[in-house]
Amino acid sequence: GQQVMQIPQYQHVQEGEDFTTYCNSSTTLSNIQWYKQRPGGHPVFLIQLVKSGEVKKQKRLTFQFGEAKKNSSLHITATQTTDVGTYFCAAVTGANSKLTFGKGITLSVRP
Amino acid sequence: DAGVIQSPRHEVTEMGQEVTLRCKPISGHNSLFWYRQTMMRGLELLIYFNNNVPIDDSGMPEDRFSAKMPNASFSTLKIQPSEPRDSAVYFCASSWTGSNQPQHFGDGTRLSIL
Numbered sequence: 001g002q003q004v005m006q007i008p009q010y011q012h013v014q015e016g017e018d019f020t021t022y023c024n025s026s027t028t029l030s031n032i033q034w035y036k037q038r039p040g041g042h043p044v045f046l047i048q049l050v051k052s053g054e055v056k057k058q059k060r061l062t063f064q065f066g067e068a069k070k071n072s073s074l075h076i077t078a079t080q081t082t083d084v085g086t087y088f089c090a091a092v093t094g095a096n097s098k099l100t101f102g103k104g105i106t107l108s109v110r111p
Numbered sequence: 112d113a114g115v116i117q118s119p120r121h122e123v124t125e126m127g128q129e130v131t132l133r134c135k136p137i138s139g140h141n142s143l144f145w146y147r148q149t150m151m152r153g154l155e156l157l158i159y160f161n162n163n164v165p166i167d168d169s170g171m172p173e174d175r176f177s178a179k180m181p182n183a184s185f186s187t188l189k190i191q192p193s194e195p196r197d198s199a200v201y202f203c204a205s206s207w208t209g210s211n212q213p214q215h216f217g218d219g220t221r222l223s224i225l
Binding site for chain 2: 031042043101
């Protein structure tokens with residue numbers, strides 16, 4: 001079935017560096033959601049993007065939906081140790097309109 | 112506001128035993144989801160309910176797994192008999208109806224089958 005791909009699964013950055021990750025689909029998406037899961041925690045909803053080319057910001061986090069609505073990006077400016085965790089994108093797939101999560105990218109930040 | 116409440120938080124049991132996981136969704140939410148998370152397979156949707164009715168159970172691994180939602184404020188996920196490969200973190204999530212609604216996750220149940 002339709003999937004959302006997140007590659008790579010792990011990324012390590014030095015505190016203060018910027019970080020960008022992508023979420024890709026082979027088909028057009030109606031919307032895309034991003035979640036963050038801290039180590040030992042549960043996924044927490046961050047944001048939803050609906051419109052083609054939409055850009056939303058949350059403090060140092062910038063989320064963008066591609067013009068073709070087949071991909072999305074998450075950019076973190078000047079990473080901090082509090083940004084550590086796994087970031088998932090999720091999109092509606094299938095006839096039953098269920099939300100499918102990508103495998104996530106686990107970000108570690110070296111102080 | 113109380114979030115999604117799951118119990119138990121941790122469960123360790125021997126293979127062959129019956130395991131029952133419980134979930135209380137956020138009051139007013141009418142969609143409920145059960146997920147399983149492992150390192151190898153990531154976050155997998157097992158089943159979801161809308162207005163207490165199972166809509167899609169295609170993610171349920173096999174007949175050993177069953178889920179019920181007898182009312183709007185309670186759901187169970189049962190594994191009988193349990194096997195070591197069922198060890199994982201099981202999350203329950205709830206939302207308003209609609210594929211564009213954000214899902215609110217509980218703290219999860221960390222299940223270990225010995």
